[in-house]
Amino acid sequence: MYKGISFDLSEKQLLMQKLFREFSQQEVMPIAAEIDELERFPVETVEKMKTIGMLGIPFESKYGGSDGDNLTYILAVEELSKVCGTTGVILSAHTSLGANPIYTYGTEEQKLKYLIPLAKGEKLGAFGLTEPNAGSDAAMQQTVAVKDGDFYRINGSKIFITNGGYAHTYIIFAMTDKSKGTRGISAFIVDKDMDGFSIGKTEHKLGIKGSSTTELIFKDMMVPKENLLGPEGKGFAIAMSTLDGGRIGIAAQALGIAQGSLDEAVSYVKERKQFGRALSAFQNTQFTIAELQTKIDAARLLVYRAAYLKDMNKNYSSEAAMAKLFASEVAMETTTKSIQLHGGYGYTRDYPVERMFRDAKITEIYEGTSEVQKMVIASKILR
Amino acid sequence: MNILVLLKQVPDTTEMQIDKETGTLIRAGVPTITNPDDLAGMEMALRLKDSYGANVTCITMGPPQARNMLRELYSMGADNCVLLSDMKFSGADTWATSNTLAAYIKTVDYDLIIAGRQAIDGDTAQVGPQTAEKLNLPQVTYVDDIIDISKERIIVKKALENNYEIIESSLPCVITTLSTAAKPRYMTVKGISDAFTKEIKQVSFDDLEIDPTIIGLKGSPTKVKKTFTKEVHKNSDVLHLDGKTSARKIVETLLDLNFIGK
Numbered sequence: 001m002y003k004g005i006s007f008d009l010s011e012k013q014l015l016m017q018k019l020f021r022e023f024s025q026q027e028v029m030p031i032a033a034e035i036d037e038l039e040r041f042p043v044e045t046v047e048k049m050k051t052i053g054m055l056g057i058p059f060e061s062k063y064g065g066s067d068g069d070n071l072t073y074i075l076a077v078e079e080l081s082k083v084c085g086t087t088g089v090i091l092s093a094h095t096s097l098g099a100n101p102i103y104t105y106g107t108e109e110q111k112l113k114y115l116i117p118l119a120k121g122e123k124l125g126a127f128g129l130t131e132p133n134a135g136s137d138a139a140m141q142q143t144v145a146v147k148d149g150d151f152y153r154i155n156g157s158k159i160f161i162t163n164g165g166y167a168h169t170y171i172i173f174a175m176t177d178k179s180k181g182t183r184g185i186s187a188f189i190v191d192k193d194m195d196g197f198s199i200g201k202t203e204h205k206l207g208i209k210g211s212s213t214t215e216l217i218f219k220d221m222m223v224p225k226e227n228l229l230g231p232e233g234k235g236f237a238i239a240m241s242t243l244d245g246g247r248i249g250i251a252a253q254a255l256g257i258a259q260g261s262l263d264e265a266v267s268y269v270k271e272r273k274q275f276g277r278a279l280s281a282f283q284n285t286q287f288t289i290a291e292l293q294t295k296i297d298a299a300r301l302l303v304y305r306a307a308y309l310k311d312m313n314k315n316y317s318s319e320a321a322m323a324k325l326f327a328s329e330v331a332m333e334t335t336t337k338s339i340q341l342h343g344g345y346g347y348t349r350d351y352p353v354e355r356m357f358r359d360a361k362i363t364e365i366y367e368g369t370s371e372v373q374k375m376v377i378a379s380k381i382l383r
Numbered sequence: 384m385n386i387l388v389l390l391k392q393v394p395d396t397t398e399m400q401i402d403k404e405t406g407t408l409i410r411a412g413v414p415t416i417t418n419p420d421d422l423a424g425m426e427m428a429l430r431l432k433d434s435y436g437a438n439v440t441c442i443t444m445g446p447p448q449a450r451n452m453l454r455e456l457y458s459m460g461a462d463n464c465v466l467l468s469d470m471k472f473s474g475a476d477t478w479a480t481s482n483t484l485a486a487y488i489k490t491v492d493y494d495l496i497i498a499g500r501q502a503i504d505g506d507t508a509q510v511g512p513q514t515a516e517k518l519n520l521p522q523v524t525y526v527d528d529i530i531d532i533s534k535e536r537i538i539v540k541k542a543l544e545n546n547y548e549i550i551e552s553s554l555p556c557v558i559t560t561l562s563t564a565a566k567p568r569y570m571t572v573k574g575i576s577d578a579f580t581k582e583i584k585q586v587s588f589d590d591l592e593i594d595p596t597i598i599g600l601k602g603s604p605t606k607v608k609k610t611f612t613k614e615v616h617k618n619s620d621v622l623h624l625d626g627k628t629s630a631r632k633i634v635e636t637l638l639d640l641n642f643i644g645k
Contacts, residue, residue, distance in 0.1 A: 012579050015454060019570045053572035066572035 007301075009071075016072045020079035023052065024087075032084035035210030036355050041166050042210055045087055049121060055094060056119025059103055063111050064119035070245075071307040074252040078303075081256025082263070083352075085359030086210035088256055092249030093162040094118070097367075098125015101171045101242045102189065105230040114169055114189050126167035127246075128158035128190075128216050129239050136372050138173075138239060139182045143218065145174035151222040152176070152188065157200065157215060162366070164214030165199055168192050171242070172216070173235045185235035189227045196221030207358030244317045245310060246367045251303045251323035254331035254363035258296050261331075261356040262289070265338040268351070272343075285341060292334045299327040318380040325373035328363035335360040384437040384532075386428045387491070388461075389484060389498040389511065390421035392445050392452040396503045401612050417452050419562040420499030426565035427529060428497050429460050435532070438462045440491070444472055444483055450583055457578035458570035469587040474600025477505070481513035482602070486593040487586055488518060495537065496557045500525055508559070515557035522557040523550050527564045 009017065027048050035042050049055055057073040059065025073095055081088030099118040102110055117123040134140040143156025154174050161170075170190040177184035190197060200215030230238050266289060269279035279285050302323040309316035335357035339346035346353045364370045394413045402409050417425075428439045441456045443449050444467040453464035465487070472483050488496070496518075498511030508524070515522035528540040530549065539558055541548045552558075588595070596602050624632060637643045 011454075012575060015458065015570070015575050015578075016572065019458075019572070019575065023569060051571075052569045053574075057572055061573060061576075067576035068572055072572070 009075075013069075013072055013075065016068065017075045017079065019052070020054075020076045023048070023054075024079045024083045028080055028087050029083035032086070033349070033352065033355065035084075035086060037209075037349070039204065039209045041212045042087060042090075043166070046090065046121070046124065046166075049091065051121075053121075054091065055121030055124075056099070057095065059099065059115065059119045063103065064116035066119075069307075070248070070310045071304060074248060074303060074307040077249050077252040078256040078259070081253040082260035084210075085253060085257050085356065085362075086208045088253040089162060089208055089211050089250070089362075090124075092246065092253055093127065094125045094167075096246035096249040097127030097242060098163070098167065098169060098171060100245055101127070101187065101229060101238055104241070105187070105234075105238055106189075107226075109226065110189060110229065118169055123168035124163055124166055126161055126163040126170045127242065128161050128170050128172045129243075130158060130160050131156070132159055136369060139185070139236065141173060141175050141185055143172070143174040144178070145176050145186060145188065145223070147176070147225070148222070150225050152225060152228070154188065154190075154196070154218045154221045154223055157217045159201075159215050160203065160366070161214055161216050163212055164216060165202060165212035170216065171229065172218070173239055174218075176232050176235075180233060182236040183233050185239070186232045187229040187235040187238045188223050189229050190218075190221070190223060194221055194223060206361060207355070208362055209358075241317075243367055244320050247320040247324040247373070248303065248306045248310065248316070250363055250367045251299075251306065251320070251327040254324070254327035254360065255296065255299050255303050257356050257360050257363070258292075258299065258327070258331040258334040261335045261338040261353050261360075262292050262296060264351065264353050264356070265289070265341040268342055268345075279341065288337055288341060292330075292337060295330045296334060299323070299330045302326050318377050321368070321373040321376040324363070324368070325370050325377070328360070328370060331360040331363050384431065384435060384495065385491075385493045386431060386437050386439050387488060387493045387496045388421070388425050388428045388439060388441045388456075389496065389514070390425065390441055390443050390452065390456065391418045391499070391502045391510075392416070392443065392449045393418045393502050393504045401610075403612075415448070415452070417455065418499050418502045418504075420501060420503075420560055422499070422567040423562045423564040424497040424499050424558075424560040425456060425459065425461075426567040427560060428495075429568065430565065431495075431529070431532065432460065440465060440493075442484065442487065443467065444475070444480060446473070453583050454575075454578045455570060457581050458574035459568055460571075460574060463584065464581070465584045465586060467586045471588040471595065471599050474603065475598060476603035476605035477507050477509035477513055478604055479598045479600075479602040481510050481517055482597045483591070483593065484510070484514050485517035486591045488514070490591075494534075494555050495532075496520070496555065498557060498559045500559045500561050511557055511559035518557070520555055520557050521552045522559070523552055524559045526558040526560050529558075 053066040056065035057068040058070050061067050077088050077092050102115045118125045145152040145154045172188045172190045176186040196219045198217045200217045203213040272279045306320040306323040338353045395416045400409045431437050440463040441461045442465045501508035525542045526539045527542045531538040538551045
C-alpha cells in the first residue's frame with residue numbers, strides 16, 4: 001500500500017462527517033436565520049449536540065468523551081459552520097478552549113470533576129484571557145490572583161468571552177506574580193457558581209449573533225487552590241498552546257462558512273436567469289466559482305493538516321496559524337463574492353449569504369488576529 | 384427480550400434516474416440509504432430497548448457493501464448485526480428472500496421481529512409477511528405504534544386507509560412498520576467510534592440449512608421482463624374563449640374525465 005501522504009478520510013471519519021452533515025441540515029440550518037435575527041443563543045441545539053455526543057468528540061470515554069480524534073472534531077465544526085457560524089463557534093470554544101486545557105493540563109481529580117461534565121455536554125465551557133487592555137498583547141493581564149489560605153482571591157475582569165453567558169466552567173487567567181511578566185500568569189478552573197463571579201455586559205455584534213459574547217467580572221472571587229490549572233506561573237504557556245488548538249477550530253469555522261456560502265451561490269446561479277440565460281452560463285460566474293472552490297479546497301487541506309498533526313502529537317502551532325490565516329481570508333473573499341453572485345438579493349436577509357458574510361469577519365479577528373497569525377508563522381521561520 | 388429487525392439497503396430513489404433506452408434503473412453512482420420504513424422499525428426496537436431493556440439484532444440480506452448500513456445501525460445502538468451475503472442469494476425476489484431470511488431466523492432466539500412495511504425500490508410489502516408465514520408466526524402489518532408489550536403479548540396500532548385498528552397478538556410475532564411510526568434517532572459519535580470495533584456476523588449459503596432451489600435468482604418465481612416509465616401523453620386542444628365560456632368548458636371537461644363528480 002502507498003504510504004507517505006493520504007488525502008482520504010477514514011471510513012469512520014466519513015461516517016462521522018455524514019452524521020454531522022445530517023445533524024446540521026436537519027437541526028441547525030432551520031433556525032440559523034432566526035437565532036441571528038433575534039441574537040438568541042440556541043440552547044436547544046446545544047442540548048441536541050449533547051445527546052449525540054458532539055460536545056466531547058476528541059476526549060476519551062473514560063473522561064466522558066466520544067473517543068473521536070481532533071480531525072473528527074474539526075469535521076463537526078466545519079459542517080455546523082456551513083449552515084450556521086454561531087453554532088460552529090459554540091462547539092469550538094467549548095471543546096478547544098473550555099474542555100481541552102483541562103484534558104491537556106488538568107490533574108486526574110480536575111478531569112474527573114470538571115472535564116467529565118464538559119465532555120458529556122452536561123456543562124458548557126469557556127475561556128477567559130482577553131481583557132480591555134490585554135488583547136493581542138495578552139501578557140498585559142490586569143486580573144490578579146492572590147493566595148489566601150487554601151484559596152486564590154481573584155479580582156479583575158475579562159471581555160469578549162465566547163459562550164460567556166451560558167457556560168458553567170471557565171478557564172481564567174490571572175497574574176499571580178506581576179514581577180515575573182508572562183511567567184507570573186497562572187490558569188484557574190472557575191465555576192460560575194463561585195462567590196464573586198458575575199457576568200457583565202453582553203456584546204451586540206456584527207455577526208455570529210446567536211453566540212453569547214460577554215464580560216466576566218471577578219470581585220474577591222475565592223477559587224480553591226486545587227483549581228489552579230497546571231503549575232503556578234505556567235498560565236501564559238497554557239493559554240498560548242490552548243489557542244494553538246483553538247485556531248484549528250476557528251479555521252474550520254471559516255472553512256465551513258466559506259463552503260456554505262459558495263454552496264448557496266452555486267444553487268442560486270443555476271436558478272437565476274438574466275439576459276435569457278442562467279447566471280451559471282456566464283463565464284464570469286464560472287470563473288468566480290472555480291477560483292473560490294480552488295481556494296476553499298486549499299484552505300481545507302491546511303485545516304485538515306493542522307488537525308492531523310495535532311492527532312499525531314506533532315508540533316502544529318505554525319500550521320494551525322497558517323490554516324486560520326488562510327481559511328479566514330478565504331471565508332471573507334468567498335462570502336463577499338457569494339453576495340456579488342446573488343446581486344441585490346444577496347444583500348437582503350432573505351438569503352443566507354448576507355448572514356454568512358457578517359459571520360465570516362470574526363474569523364480574521366478572534367483567537368488571534370490575522371496579524372498575530374503572521375507573527376506566529378514568521379517567528380518559526382526566522383528563529 | 385430479543386428483537387430482530389429486518390432491514391434493507393436501498394438506492395436513494397429521490398436521486399434515481401431511469402435509462403430511457405433500456406427502461407432500467409441507473410444504479411451507478413446513486414447513493415444508498417437504509418430503507419425508511421425499516422429505519423422506523425429500528426427506532427421502535429431501540430425505544431423498546433430504552434424502556435424495557437432488549438437485545439436488538441439487525442439482519443439484512445445483501446451484497447458486501449450492506450456492511451456500511453450495518454455500521455450505521457451499530458452507531459444508532461444495535462447490539463448485533465448480521466449480514467446474509469452469498470452469490471447464491473443474489474437476484475432473489477421476495478419469495479426467495481423470505482426463504483433465506485426465515486432459514487437464518489430459525490437458528491436464533493427471538494421474541495419479536497420488526498420489518499419495515501415495504502422497500503422504496505421494489506414497493507412490494509411482501510418480505511415481512513412472507514417471512515412471518517414461513518416461520519409460522521402471527522403478523523400485524525402497517526404498524527404505526529406499539530401501545531403495550533409484555534412477555535407474552537403485544538398491542539399495536541395498525542394503520543388502515545382512513546382509521547386505525549388496535550390489535551393484540553401473542554409473542555413471538557412479526558410486525559411491519561410505517562416510516563411515519565417513529566422518527567429514527569441520530570447515530571452518536573461514541574456509537575460510530577465503537578461501531579468499527581464490533582463484529583458484523585457474516586452468514587453465507589453454507590451456514591444455512593436451505594434448499595438451493597428456493598433461493599436467489601434461480602429460486603425466484605418472479606421473472607422481470609421489462610421495467611419502464613409510463614409515458615405522459617399530451618394531447619391538448621387550444622381553444623380561444625371568453626372567461627365565462629372557458630370556465631364552463633373547463634368544468635365540463637373535468638366532469639367528462641371524471642376528475643370531479645356532479
